[in-house]
Amino acid sequence: MRKAQISITYIILTVAAVLVCFPILFSICLSFSDLNDILQGNYIPSKLDFTNYIHAFQTQPLLRYMINSAITGVLSTTLQITFALLAAYAIVFIPFRGKKIIFLIMMATMMIPGEVLVISNFQTIRAWNLLNTFPGLILPGVASTFGIFLFRQNMMQIPLELKEASTVAGVSDFGFFIRVVAPMVKNTVVTLAIYFFLVSWNSYLWPLLSTTEDTVRTVQIGLRQLKNTEAVSDYGMMAAGAMITSLPTLLLIFFGQKRLQEGMTKGALK
Amino acid sequence: MNKIELRDVVKTYDGKKNILEGISLDVREGEFFILVGPSGCGKSTLLRIIAGLEKISSGALMIDGKIANEMPPKDRNLSMVFQNYALYPHMTVRDNILFGLDVRKVPKAEQKERLAEAAEMLGLTEYLSRKPRELSGGQRQRVALARSVCSHAPICLMDEPLSNLDAKLRGHMRTEIRRIQRQLGLTVIYVTHDQVEAMTMGDRILVLHDGKVQQTGTPLELYNTPANTFVAGFIGSPQMNLAEAELLGDTLVLNHSLAVPLTDAERRNLPEGSHWKIGVRPEQIEFAAPDNRAASTVTLCSTEMMGNETQILFSVGAHTFTARWQGQYLLENGRAIHVQLSPDTFHFFDDETGALLRAALTIKGSDMQSA
Amino acid sequence: MEYVHAPLHTVEAAPAVQKKRLPLWIIYLLPSMLIFLIFTFYPFVKTLVTSFFATTNTGALTQFIDIQNYVTLFTDPKYLQNLGNTFLYLLLTVPLTVIFALLLAVLSCSNLPGMGIFRTIFSSTMGISVAAGSVFWNLLFHPTAGLLNHIVTAFGSKPVGWLTDANCALLSVSAVSIWMNLGFSYLVLMGGLKNIDDAHYESVEIVGGGFFYRLFKVTIPLISPSLFFVFTTALIGAFQSFGLIDMLTAGGPNNSTNLLVYRLYKDAFVNFRIGSASAQGVVLFLLILLVSQLQTKLTERLVTYQ
Numbered sequence: 027m028r029k030a031q032i033s034i035t036y037i038i039l040t041v042a043a044v045l046v047c048f049p050i051l052f053s054i055c056l057s058f059s060d061l062n063d064i065l066q067g068n069y070i071p072s073k074l075d076f077t078n079y080i081h082a083f084q085t086q087p088l089l090r091y092m093i094n095s096a097i098t099g100v101l102s103t104t105l106q107i108t109f110a111l112l113a114a115y116a117i118v119f120i121p122f123r124g125k126k127i128i129f130l131i132m133m134a135t136m137m138i139p140g141e142v143l144v145i146s147n148f149q150t151i152r153a154w155n156l157l158n159t160f161p162g163l164i165l166p167g168v169a170s171t172f173g174i175f176l177f178r179q180n181m182m183q184i185p186l187e188l189k190e191a192s193t194v195a196g197v198s199d200f201g202f203f204i205r206v207v208a209p210m211v212k213n214t215v216v217t218l219a220i221y222f223f224l225v226s227w228n229s230y231l232w233p234l235l236s237t238t239e240d241t242v243r244t245v246q247i248g249l250r251q252l253k254n255t256e257a258v259s260d261y262g263m264m265a266a267g268a269m270i271t272s273l274p275t276l277l278l279i280f281f282g283q284k285r286l287q288e289g290m291t292k293g294a295l296k
Numbered sequence: 297m298n299k300i301e302l303r304d305v306v307k308t309y310d311g312k313k314n315i316l317e318g319i320s321l322d323v324r325e326g327e328f329f330i331l332v333g334p335s336g337c338g339k340s341t342l343l344r345i346i347a348g349l350e351k352i353s354s355g356a357l358m359i360d361g362k363i364a365n366e367m368p369p370k371d372r373n374l375s376m377v378f379q380n381y382a383l384y385p386h387m388t389v390r391d392n393i394l395f396g397l398d399v400r401k402v403p404k405a406e407q408k409e410r411l412a413e414a415a416e417m418l419g420l421t422e423y424l425s426r427k428p429r430e431l432s433g434g435q436r437q438r439v440a441l442a443r444s445v446c447s448h449a450p451i452c453l454m455d456e457p458l459s460n461l462d463a464k465l466r467g468h469m470r471t472e473i474r475r476i477q478r479q480l481g482l483t484v485i486y487v488t489h490d491q492v493e494a495m496t497m498g499d500r501i502l503v504l505h506d507g508k509v510q511q512t513g514t515p516l517e518l519y520n521t522p523a524n525t526f527v528a529g530f531i532g533s534p535q536m537n538l539a540e541a542e543l544l545g546d547t548l549v550l551n552h553s554l555a556v557p558l559t560d561a562e563r564r565n566l567p568e569g570s571h572w573k574i575g576v577r578p579e580q581i582e583f584a585a586p587d588n589r590a591a592s593t594v595t596l597c598s599t600e601m602m603g604n605e606t607q608i609l610f611s612v613g614a615h616t617f618t619a620r621w622q623g624q625y626l627l628e629n630g631r632a633i634h635v636q637l638s639p640d641t642f643h644f645f646d647d648e649t650g651a652l653l654r655a656a657l658t659i660k661g662s663d664m665q666s667a
Numbered sequence: 668m669e670y671v672h673a674p675l676h677t678v679e680a681a682p683a684v685q686k687k688r689l690p691l692w693i694i695y696l697l698p699s700m701l702i703f704l705i706f707t708f709y710p711f712v713k714t715l716v717t718s719f720f721a722t723t724n725t726g727a728l729t730q731f732i733d734i735q736n737y738v739t740l741f742t743d744p745k746y747l748q749n750l751g752n753t754f755l756y757l758l759l760t761v762p763l764t765v766i767f768a769l770l771l772a773v774l775s776c777s778n779l780p781g782m783g784i785f786r787t788i789f790s791s792t793m794g795i796s797v798a799a800g801s802v803f804w805n806l807l808f809h810p811t812a813g814l815l816n817h818i819v820t821a822f823g824s825k826p827v828g829w830l831t832d833a834n835c836a837l838l839s840v841s842a843v844s845i846w847m848n849l850g851f852s853y854l855v856l857m858g859g860l861k862n863i864d865d866a867h868y869e870s871v872e873i874v875g876g877g878f879f880y881r882l883f884k885v886t887i888p889l890i891s892p893s894l895f896f897v898f899t900t901a902l903i904g905a906f907q908s909f910g911l912i913d914m915l916t917a918g919g920p921n922n923s924t925n926l927l928v929y930r931l932y933k934d935a936f937v938n939f940r941i942g943s944a945s946a947q948g949v950v951l952f953l954l955i956l957l958v959s960q961l962q963t964k965l966t967e968r969l970v971t972y973q
Contacts, residue, residue: 112698370873
């Protein structure tokens with residue numbers, strides 16, 4: 027590349043980076059600022075003042091919400107991965123009639139947007155008395171078509187001879203699954219774990235519907251609560267609250283960016 | 297005239313380790329020049345430097361007598377055939393062959409002419425409307441070549457273009473590429489790790505190892521007078537037999553175990569000193585009658601029957617030597633056999649540096665050269 | 668690429684030994700199938716059925732009313748406005764998200780120093796939840812305390828009602844949406860770019876093609892699968908937008924940012940008009956189905972697989 031081209035690249039990227047970061051940077055500034063300063067338009071904090079963060083934790087049970095989100099995230103991620111692994115394994119390695127149809131039916135669920143299902147799912151969960159419980163929060167989403175699809179792609183690259191060799195060696199089907207297949211798709215497991223956790227932590231509509239009490243309410247809905255109280259005019263505290271809830275997923279993105287990128291590409295390329 | 301010249305070219309990525317250390321070479325116009333060496337020796341980097349895809353850290357590159365260190369690739373007037381062909385999956389064979397001609401503002405009519413010519417030359421005329429994925433490996437290779445032909449660039453750089461083909465096709469494409477090169481008078485620089493390819497295709501060969509030039513020369517020069525033990529071992533198949541040699545009285549002792557008797561003449565022909573490395577080609581080790589005074593007795597390790605010839609493997613100290621005998625020998629492993637090792641057919645190398653001290657004086661088959 | 672050949676595995680002929688252990692596959696598939704059955708297929712059918720019925724507040728079916736729910740819906744000017752809003756929103760967000768993401772990915776995929784930092788920054792919005800993102804932007808948009816109005820007034824114009832002016836609110840929400848979705852699209856496209864063999868670029872360099880030649884003749888065709896994936900995902904995601912609306916404008920002002928899913932939510936869970944909400948769900952499903960069918964057709968025609 028020529029020098030001029032490189033300079034232009036850097037200029038465009040820097041401008042874009044500043045624009046993309048801006049909302050976050052602005053909120054970081056506000057979260058350390060005094061309300062009076064903000065109202066006068068002094069957005070750059072003079073010192074590192076954690077008052078807003080302390081307030082955010084005091085006004086709403088934010089810590090409780092974060093723990094709830096973490097529990098929800100870990101549980102639903104684990105279940106989604108386990109279920110998807112099992113299903114993909116059956117589809118790839120166990121011969122049975124109607125396999126194609128079952129796979130197609132599963133893939134067809136991708137066409138149905140979750141928003142269409144919430145009305146009825148809400149009624150189901152309510153009928154089962156699972157509103158305001160972790161199972162109610164998690165269950166409707168633990169079967170992941172995307173996960174099954176990605177694992178299937180991954181498992182199809184495992185030579186069938188490996189399965190035949192282990193059958194000859196007398197290893198049971200489940201043994202083969204645990205000892206050979208699961209370790210070989212480890213990378214996909216990690217990618218999906220990051221992705222599922224991210225999605226679970228950030229999910230909004232279903233937690234909004236299925237939780238009304240602090241005991242299980244997730245952090246996103248906590249933030250919504252915060253916004254709908256008089257606290258909304260305490261800008262510094264709102265910013266602090268949003269920062270706190272974003273921190274875990276931002277960290278996840280920073281460290282898992284490469285993994286996600288590779289995994290998503292596989293998903294895109296069918 | 298020298299089409300391409302390199303003077304003391306050094307390439308380093310981190311400023312510490314040199315990938316290429318002071319490479320100098322001249323490629324003449326219309327020459328088929330081969331860069332050969334084991335993987336990781338820097339040959340591809342060297343080719344990419346000539347293409348302009350990598351920067352030179354120090355030294356000079358000249359194309360047509362002009363310094364070209366900073367010249368952008370497009371101004372170097374060359375084409376390149378990549379190892380994986382670099383065919384665009386979204387384009388038809390036609391568009392792939394014509395790729396780049398629109399940038400060079402070649403008029404449509406001429407593009408058509410060139411396409412017809414290149415497609416004809418490589419037998420692709422029926423496939424022009426197909427996509428690369430509908431072609432076999434050999435056909436894709438031809439498309440990559442056709443792109444090069446079509447560009448009408450006088451220099452063509454090839455980076456292991458045949459390494460993805462099966463053995464039979466590879467042999468066929470070797471002659472094909474040479475035919476096209478001669479027909480068009482192209483100057484070709486061809487990178488390969490396969491010494492057979494290098495020997496059969498090249499006008500001249502440069503052997504590269506650890507970023508350094510080991511030797512430059514015609515195939516026979518490399519074969520008959522290898523500049524050092526590396527070239528000796530690298531060129532030729534089966535490999536040249538290499539051993540340590542020590543002069544003890546009237547005998548040359550190989551690997552501290554096998555004594556080879558010397559005639560007076562042979563003794564006089566030895567280079568200076570008493571410790572060397574020697575190398576002897578498998579075809580120079582002959583079958584000997586047991587009563588032959590010069591015969592050495594060795595233990596047979598194994599034989600490899602090739603049909604028209606037999607490769608005889610026997611141990612000399614810690615190493616295994618290979619001999620190539622015409623005809624079919626059915627011998628039991630482990631039995632003693634008699635072989636004739638003639639020191640006049642040995643290459644002598646410096647014990648420490650491995651540099652050639654004395655090439656073989658007689659080379660079986662070399663008298664055919666002039667015939 | 669290897670996985671193209673992979674379908675070899677879907678062997679139909681079962682080894683004779685396996686036949687005896689037939690129920691095995693059921694055990695492996697059961698968890699997923701049960702969940703799909705209860706939480707996808709059943710609610711889907713139920714929504715479909717409910718959309719033809721009058722319902723009570725709790726969603727119990729009272730009377731079959733044919734397509735009355737749909738007729739009411741499509742004669743409701745507000746719903747037509749919701750549809751219009753949604754299409755406008757798609758038009759505003761999807762192309763720009765994809766174009767920005769592509770541009771940034773192309774510019775930052777080289778090995779020049781510092782690119783890692785840019786990559787982290789550009790993918791970071793993927794880690795921001797709708798709720799948190801909305802709070803950030805709410806603070807920027809705030810009529811009095813927000814930075815944007817400080818900037819606008821500094822240049823001498825009147826403060827803008829970013830989220831309170833009916834002419835401007837959908838634009839503001841779209842801007843936030845582009846920002847939110849940039850990270851994901853960027854990440855996928857970057858992955859696609861990384862898969863392009865360097866030799867393809869080097870070929871362009873040797874013939875001397877410039878930036879745009881390279882972009883349009885090589886890069887875009889070669890990442891067309893990723894590009895289509897990103898495009899469809901963005902499109903479907905835009906149809907499903909809910910959190911942003913709920914957090915930023917609650918559909919206001921004056922219904923101007925009320926999109927399909929927000930309206931569905933309001934009808935189902937605030938106004939308890941379950942029948943109508945179900946009909947809206949079916950409409951949404953059909954729209955998304957249409958889009959993905961269109962995408963499949965287009966993909967077959969335009970996308971290049973290696």
